[in-house]
Amino acid sequence: MGLLDKVKAQATAATEMAKDAAAKGQAKMNEAQAKKAADGMLRDLGAAFYATKTGRSTPATDGEIVQLVTSLQAHESEHGQITLAPESAAAAPTATPASDGSAPPAPPPPPKAADPSSPPPPPPPPPPPTAQTL
Numbered sequence: 001m002g003l004l005d006k007v008k009a010q011a012t013a014a015t016e017m018a019k020d021a022a023a024k025g026q027a028k029m030n031e032a033q034a035k036k037a038a039d040g041m042l043r044d045l046g047a048a049f050y051a052t053k054t055g056r057s058t059p060a061t062d063g064e065i066v067q068l069v070t071s072l073q074a075h076e077s078e079h080g081q082i083t084l085a086p087e088s089a090a091a092a093p094t095a096t097p098a099s100d101g102s103a104p105p106a107p108p109p110p111p112k113a114a115d116p117s118s119p120p121p122p123p124p125p126p127p128p129p130t131a132q133t134l
């Protein structure tokens with residue numbers, strides 16, 4: 001019966017490993033769902049704030065902002081702090097140093113108003129001919 005005991009022990013160990021892997025997978029799934037819920041609430045909060053700043057808010061917008069902040073606080077108390085670092089390129093800081101240690105290129109200067117006494121700039125050159133225009 002030694003062989004049968006070994007097989008039974010291996011089966012028990014494999015079952016425990018499978019249960020552990022399933023528990024880890026479930027925890028990861030729960031984290032992903034919690035992040036998605038927080039991201040949705042943050043998006044809605046940003047949209048409401050944007051509507052307020054651009055004059056497109058409704059009478060209910062302030063109440064929605066308060067409700068979203070309350071919901072986010074409850075979410076944080078249940079799932080831990082939400083990462084508030086920008087994820088989009090548009091929200092990322094623009095003055096970050098280059099990774100090679102060199103300074104980032106300077107932005108182009110804003111266009112200057114044309115001097116009324118100066119001649120107008122020449123028109124742009126026509127596009128090169130293509131097979132369709134020949």
